[in-house]
Amino acid sequence: MSGYRFYERASRAYYSNPRLYQLLVVCSVSGGGLLAISDQNSPIRSAFADAGYNADIKKKKVVVLGTGWAGTSFLKNLKDPSYDVKIVSPRNYFAFTPLLPSVTNGTVESRSIVEPIRSIVRKKKFDVYFKEAECYKIDTENRKVYCRSTQQNNLGGVEEFTVDYDYLVIAMGARSNTFNTPGVVEHAHFLKEVEDAQRIRRTVIDCFERASLPSVSEEEKKRILHFVVVGGGPTGVEFAAELHDFVNEDLAKLYPKLKEHVRITLLEAGDHILNMFDKRITVFAEEKFARDGIDVKVGSMVTKVAEKEICTKERSTGQTVSIPYGMVVWSTGIGTRPVVMDFMKQIGQTNRRVLATDEWLRVEGCDNIYALGDCATINQRKVMEDISAIFSKADKNNTGHLKVDDFKEVIKDICERYPQVEIHLKKKQLKNFLQLLKNSDANDELNIEKFKLALSEVDTQMKNLPATAQVAAQQGTYLADCFNRMELCEKYPEGPLRFRGTGRHRFRPFRYKHLGQFAPLGGEQTAAQLPGDWVSIGHSSQWLWYSVYASKQVSWRTRYLVVSDWGRRFVFGRDSSRI
Amino acid sequence: MSGYRFYERASRAYYSNPRLYQLLVVCSVSGGGLLAISDQNSPIRSAFADAGYNADIKKKKVVVLGTGWAGTSFLKNLKDPSYDVKIVSPRNYFAFTPLLPSVTNGTVESRSIVEPIRSIVRKKKFDVYFKEAECYKIDTENRKVYCRSTQQNNLGGVEEFTVDYDYLVIAMGARSNTFNTPGVVEHAHFLKEVEDAQRIRRTVIDCFERASLPSVSEEEKKRILHFVVVGGGPTGVEFAAELHDFVNEDLAKLYPKLKEHVRITLLEAGDHILNMFDKRITVFAEEKFARDGIDVKVGSMVTKVAEKEICTKERSTGQTVSIPYGMVVWSTGIGTRPVVMDFMKQIGQTNRRVLATDEWLRVEGCDNIYALGDCATINQRKVMEDISAIFSKADKNNTGHLKVDDFKEVIKDICERYPQVEIHLKKKQLKNFLQLLKNSDANDELNIEKFKLALSEVDTQMKNLPATAQVAAQQGTYLADCFNRMELCEKYPEGPLRFRGTGRHRFRPFRYKHLGQFAPLGGEQTAAQLPGDWVSIGHSSQWLWYSVYASKQVSWRTRYLVVSDWGRRFVFGRDSSRI
Structure with a gap:
C-alpha cells in the first residue's frame, strides 16, 4: 500500500509538471508498477466497494471491542467479505506496546509505534467502520453494546449510542492492577498506554529541571532524582534499564552536576526479578543491575504511595520502610476492566477474577461472544x-x-x-x-x-497463558481464521471429537505457540529466552531484538520510523526537551 | 558536536568488541577524526572548565530571560568567556516556530523542531546555567529577577528563587493577543507554542472521530467539521493551507464519507489576507484558496467566541453573523506579557503598548537591561x-x-x-x-x-520592525556581538558620533537586514517575497522554502529530523493517530 501511495503522490506531483511525465512512465514500467498509477476511484476498487454495499442486508454483524494486539490482529487477518465489521475503541490507533519502555525516554518516538486503525483496515476488500468510543455495557439479551464517546473538549455534550451485533469480539485488554494499594492512582505512573509513556518522559525531565533550581536543597535533590520502579517483570525491568541508559548516556552530559544524585530503585515483592524467565537470565539481570547501580530490592511489598514517599514492607525483616521519591512507575501486573467485571456478573461468572472462555475463545455461557487477549483467560477443560x-x-x-x-x-x-x-x-x-x-x-x-x-x-x-502481546496476536489470528472459514467448517467440521456429544467440533481449539521472549537490560544488551529453553544474553540478542521488533511492526511506515529512530538515537542521542 | 557524539557512541560500542577496534582506527584516521575519540574528561575540556570556575569571582553576571529566537541566537553567538551566564525560561528547549503550522497536522513532528537549550549552550567554552522557571518580577533597583518554577506535578511545593544580574537580557517573546474578545481564551486554540500545535492536531482528529459517531446528526457533522481560522496573517494562512492539504491528502482516504462536510473558513478583519506581502502574493493566495474551497471572509471582525459558534461583525453590511464551528484557531497578532507590562510601569513606560528600547536594544531608562525579539520595539530616534x-x-x-x-x-x-x-x-x-x-x-x-x-x-x-523570527534572531546575534566586544569597544568606540554629547557611541546601532519572507499556500506551493521586491510563487519557491528552513535549523539533529519528516510525509503521508 505504501508503494501505491508513493506512486499516487508522485503522480500528483508529476501531473502538474507534464514535462516529467515521460520519466514517470519509464520509472513505473521498469518498476513493474504502472497499474498502481490509478486514482482511488478506479473500477477495481469501486467494484469491491459496491459488492460490499449491496450485500449489506444479509451480512452478519461483527463488533470488535478494542484496537490492541488481539483486536488488530483479528481485523488484519479477517478476509471473508461476508461480514459487516464495526470496531469500537477509545483509541483510534494500534500501538506497538512492547516498545513503550523505549518511548518513556525517547529511544523511540511515540508517533513511531502507532498506526491508525482506519489505515490498517482500509486495505480490506470490504467495509469496516470504526467508532472512537468506549463500550460501557454489553447487553447479551438484545445483542447490543452500549458505547459513549470519550472525548473531553468543546465539541458538545456526551455522545452515546448502541451497536447491534451477531458476533461480539471482546478484545479490550486489561487495566493496571494497583492491588488496592492506597495512593497508586494519585501519585504513581502506569506504563500501559502511549500517553503514560509520554507522561513519564515529561516527568523524568521535570525531575531533572526541578533538581537544577537553586532553591532546592541537596537532600531534596536526592529525593527528586530518586526514580522508583514497582514490579520486577519484563516491563519494569526494561523501563529501569532504559532510564539508566537515558540518564548515563544523555542526561549526564546536560546535567553534569546532578548525575551523582540520581538513584534508580526496583521494588519486587517476589524473591527475584524476571521470575517468569530462566534462572540464568534472572541472575544475569540482577548482576548487571548491581553493576549499573540500579538498586534491586526483592521481597519488598509496597503498602502505600504518598506524595513524596513510598512505603514498603520488607519480607525479610517485617519492617515498614518509607522511601522518598521523585517519580514512581507502577508495573505490577494487570487487572480486569470494570465493564468486563459487569459483563461477568451478568453472565454468571461471579466467582472468577478474569473472563473465562473455552478453548475456541468463546466466552463461557455465550455462544456468539468471543474474548481474547489480556481481558480473558482460556478455561482449559480437564481430562x-x-x-x-x-x-x-x-x-x-x-x-x-x-x-x-x-x-x-x-x-x-x-x-x-x-x-x-x-x-x-x-x-x-x-x-x-x-x-x-x-x-x-x-x-x-x-x-x-x-x-x-x-x-x-x-x-x-495445565497453565494459564501469559498476558503478552504474543498470545493476544496469535488469538486474534486464530479467531479471524475461524471467522474466515465459518461456513466451510460448519459443513465440514475439522475439530476434535465431541466426547460428551455427537459429531465433531467445528474448529480445532486455539493452541499457543511460544516463540520466545525478550528482556532488554540496557547498555545494548538483551536477554532472550527462545523455544526449547534456549537462552541468549548480550549484544547479539540485542540485534536479534532489533530485527524481531522491526519485522513485527504493523506497517511499513512504523517500521521505517522505528528503525530510523534507533539510528537517530545512535547518532544524535535522545532528546530531552520537555514536550 | 554531533560528529563527536557519534564517535563517542561508536567508540563505546567498539571497545566492547575489541576485534573491530582496528576498523575504527582506520575509519577515524581516514576521516581525520582520531582526536574525537576521547572521553568527556579530556584535558582540553577540563582546562576550559577550570578556567571558567576560577574566574567566577570577577565575572559579570548576564541573565537571559527566554529561550526563543532572540534568546537562543544571543546565547549561540555569545563567545566571550568572561561572563557568568544564567538563563531563565519556562521552556527548556528552543522551538523552530516557523514550522509550527506544519506540526499542527503532522507534516513535521513536534520533536523535530525542538532542541534542548542545554545541548545548545553545552558547546560553549564557558559555563552557562539554565533554570526552568518563569520570571514574574524584575527588580531594577537591586538588580534581581524573581523567578518561580512552572511545574505542576507531585514534586512538591512551588519553588521560588531570585537571580542577580549585572546585565539583563529580556527575550521573553509575546503572548497571543485576544483584543479582549470574549470566549477566545476559553474556546479557541492559539498557535504560538509547541503544545498549542500538538493540541490542535489532536483536536482536528477529535473532530473527525466525533463526526464519525452514529449518534451525530448531519447538521452536527457539518458544525463539527467546520474549521475556523481567525487572522489572515502568514501563520493563519499557512495553517489553513496545511489543514486543507491534511484533509484532502490524508484524512479524506480514512474518513471518505466525511470529506464533503469539511469546511475551512479564514476570517480577516482587514481588506485582504497577507496584507504585509506584495499585492501579487495576496491576489494569488486569495485565488488559490478560492479554488481549494477555503472560504476567505475579509472585513469580518470577531466579536465573540461561544462554545459552538463564533460571532462576527461584517464591515460591508454592519450585520452580526453567528457561525457554528468545530474548532477555532486564533492567530491575530501578539500582545505584551503581564510581567513585561509590570516592568514597563516600574520604569515609567506607562503610555506605551510595547517595551521600548533604543537602537542598541537597551531598554529606555535602564542602562544595563536589554530587550529583544517580540517583547520589545526599537524606539527609533527622529532626525x-x-x-x-x-x-x-x-x-x-x-x-x-x-x-x-x-x-x-x-x-x-x-x-x-x-x-x-x-x-x-x-x-x-x-x-x-x-x-x-x-x-x-x-x-x-x-x-x-x-x-x-x-x-x-x-x-x-520610520517603521517598526515586524515581530518575526528573523528580526529576533538578528537582534540576538547583534547583541551577542556587542557583548563579545564590550571591553574592546569601551576603549575604541566604533559607533556613530554622539550628536547631543561628546565622543562616539560604543557600538553601531542595530540594523535589520530583511532577507525575505515566505507564505506557504499548500499543495506544494509557496509565495516568497525576497529583498528588492522580488516575488516568486509556486513549486520552485516551495523548494526554496524547504532549503531555507532546513538550513536554518538550530542543530544537525533537528535538520536531519525535519528533512526526514518531509520525506516520510511524501512517502507515507501524515499520521492521524490521536496521540
Whole structure:
C-alpha cells in the first residue's frame, strides 16, 4: 500500500509538471508498477466497494471491542467479505506496546509505534467502520453494546449510542492492577498506554529541571532524582534499564552536576526479578543491575504511595520502610476492566477474577461472544472431567474393558482437545499416548479405573497463558481464521471429537505457540529466552531484538520510523526537551 | 558536536568488541577524526572548565530571560568567556516556530523542531546555567529577577528563587493577543507554542472521530467539521493551507464519507489576507484558496467566541453573523506579557503598548537591561529631534552657515545613527546625502532652517520592525556581538558620533537586514517575497522554502529530523493517530 501511495503522490506531483511525465512512465514500467498509477476511484476498487454495499442486508454483524494486539490482529487477518465489521475503541490507533519502555525516554518516538486503525483496515476488500468510543455495557439479551464517546473538549455534550451485533469480539485488554494499594492512582505512573509513556518522559525531565533550581536543597535533590520502579517483570525491568541508559548516556552530559544524585530503585515483592524467565537470565539481570547501580530490592511489598514517599514492607525483616521519591512507575501486573467485571456478573461468572472462555475463545455461557487477549483467560477443560466420556467413546461396543490399541482411533482427538496431554508426554519423555497407557500397566487391557489412573497426572500440566502481546496476536489470528472459514467448517467440521456429544467440533481449539521472549537490560544488551529453553544474553540478542521488533511492526511506515529512530538515537542521542 | 557524539557512541560500542577496534582506527584516521575519540574528561575540556570556575569571582553576571529566537541566537553567538551566564525560561528547549503550522497536522513532528537549550549552550567554552522557571518580577533597583518554577506535578511545593544580574537580557517573546474578545481564551486554540500545535492536531482528529459517531446528526457533522481560522496573517494562512492539504491528502482516504462536510473558513478583519506581502502574493493566495474551497471572509471582525459558534461583525453590511464551528484557531497578532507590562510601569513606560528600547536594544531608562525579539520595539530616534545638535556638530566654527561639503565629515554618522535617512534616499532615488541637501536648494550654503527643510520628510520613513523570527534572531546575534566586544569597544568606540554629547557611541546601532519572507499556500506551493521586491510563487519557491528552513535549523539533529519528516510525509503521508 505504501508503494501505491508513493506512486499516487508522485503522480500528483508529476501531473502538474507534464514535462516529467515521460520519466514517470519509464520509472513505473521498469518498476513493474504502472497499474498502481490509478486514482482511488478506479473500477477495481469501486467494484469491491459496491459488492460490499449491496450485500449489506444479509451480512452478519461483527463488533470488535478494542484496537490492541488481539483486536488488530483479528481485523488484519479477517478476509471473508461476508461480514459487516464495526470496531469500537477509545483509541483510534494500534500501538506497538512492547516498545513503550523505549518511548518513556525517547529511544523511540511515540508517533513511531502507532498506526491508525482506519489505515490498517482500509486495505480490506470490504467495509469496516470504526467508532472512537468506549463500550460501557454489553447487553447479551438484545445483542447490543452500549458505547459513549470519550472525548473531553468543546465539541458538545456526551455522545452515546448502541451497536447491534451477531458476533461480539471482546478484545479490550486489561487495566493496571494497583492491588488496592492506597495512593497508586494519585501519585504513581502506569506504563500501559502511549500517553503514560509520554507522561513519564515529561516527568523524568521535570525531575531533572526541578533538581537544577537553586532553591532546592541537596537532600531534596536526592529525593527528586530518586526514580522508583514497582514490579520486577519484563516491563519494569526494561523501563529501569532504559532510564539508566537515558540518564548515563544523555542526561549526564546536560546535567553534569546532578548525575551523582540520581538513584534508580526496583521494588519486587517476589524473591527475584524476571521470575517468569530462566534462572540464568534472572541472575544475569540482577548482576548487571548491581553493576549499573540500579538498586534491586526483592521481597519488598509496597503498602502505600504518598506524595513524596513510598512505603514498603520488607519480607525479610517485617519492617515498614518509607522511601522518598521523585517519580514512581507502577508495573505490577494487570487487572480486569470494570465493564468486563459487569459483563461477568451478568453472565454468571461471579466467582472468577478474569473472563473465562473455552478453548475456541468463546466466552463461557455465550455462544456468539468471543474474548481474547489480556481481558480473558482460556478455561482449559480437564481430562478428568471428561474421563468417562472419553472411555465410552473408545469403547464402541460398551464392554467396559479395552485393549490399549483400541484407543488408537481417538488419540488424535484427545491430544487436540486436551493440550495438557502433549505437555505431559513431553515432560515424561514418552513417545506417544499409547506408551502412557502401556506404562501404567503391564497388562494390555484397561478398564475405566486403570484409564483414570494413567491420566491422573495429566491435568497438573495445565497453565494459564501469559498476558503478552504474543498470545493476544496469535488469538486474534486464530479467531479471524475461524471467522474466515465459518461456513466451510460448519459443513465440514475439522475439530476434535465431541466426547460428551455427537459429531465433531467445528474448529480445532486455539493452541499457543511460544516463540520466545525478550528482556532488554540496557547498555545494548538483551536477554532472550527462545523455544526449547534456549537462552541468549548480550549484544547479539540485542540485534536479534532489533530485527524481531522491526519485522513485527504493523506497517511499513512504523517500521521505517522505528528503525530510523534507533539510528537517530545512535547518532544524535535522545532528546530531552520537555514536550 | 554531533560528529563527536557519534564517535563517542561508536567508540563505546567498539571497545566492547575489541576485534573491530582496528576498523575504527582506520575509519577515524581516514576521516581525520582520531582526536574525537576521547572521553568527556579530556584535558582540553577540563582546562576550559577550570578556567571558567576560577574566574567566577570577577565575572559579570548576564541573565537571559527566554529561550526563543532572540534568546537562543544571543546565547549561540555569545563567545566571550568572561561572563557568568544564567538563563531563565519556562521552556527548556528552543522551538523552530516557523514550522509550527506544519506540526499542527503532522507534516513535521513536534520533536523535530525542538532542541534542548542545554545541548545548545553545552558547546560553549564557558559555563552557562539554565533554570526552568518563569520570571514574574524584575527588580531594577537591586538588580534581581524573581523567578518561580512552572511545574505542576507531585514534586512538591512551588519553588521560588531570585537571580542577580549585572546585565539583563529580556527575550521573553509575546503572548497571543485576544483584543479582549470574549470566549477566545476559553474556546479557541492559539498557535504560538509547541503544545498549542500538538493540541490542535489532536483536536482536528477529535473532530473527525466525533463526526464519525452514529449518534451525530448531519447538521452536527457539518458544525463539527467546520474549521475556523481567525487572522489572515502568514501563520493563519499557512495553517489553513496545511489543514486543507491534511484533509484532502490524508484524512479524506480514512474518513471518505466525511470529506464533503469539511469546511475551512479564514476570517480577516482587514481588506485582504497577507496584507504585509506584495499585492501579487495576496491576489494569488486569495485565488488559490478560492479554488481549494477555503472560504476567505475579509472585513469580518470577531466579536465573540461561544462554545459552538463564533460571532462576527461584517464591515460591508454592519450585520452580526453567528457561525457554528468545530474548532477555532486564533492567530491575530501578539500582545505584551503581564510581567513585561509590570516592568514597563516600574520604569515609567506607562503610555506605551510595547517595551521600548533604543537602537542598541537597551531598554529606555535602564542602562544595563536589554530587550529583544517580540517583547520589545526599537524606539527609533527622529532626525528632527536632534536636528540642531547635528547642525552644531557639523558647524565646528559656530558660524550658523555651512557649505554642503562641510557636512561630509558627519554624513556617515548621520546615516548610521538614523537608518530612516538611507531609506528616504533610496525612495527618492538619490545617490547620497549630499544630493539631498543640494536638491533642497540651488544655493550651496545652508542655515539651520534650510537644513531642517531638507530633512523634514526623512522621519516619515520610520517603521517598526515586524515581530518575526528573523528580526529576533538578528537582534540576538547583534547583541551577542556587542557583548563579545564590550571591553574592546569601551576603549575604541566604533559607533556613530554622539550628536547631543561628546565622543562616539560604543557600538553601531542595530540594523535589520530583511532577507525575505515566505507564505506557504499548500499543495506544494509557496509565495516568497525576497529583498528588492522580488516575488516568486509556486513549486520552485516551495523548494526554496524547504532549503531555507532546513538550513536554518538550530542543530544537525533537528535538520536531519525535519528533512526526514518531509520525506516520510511524501512517502507515507501524515499520521492521524490521536496521540
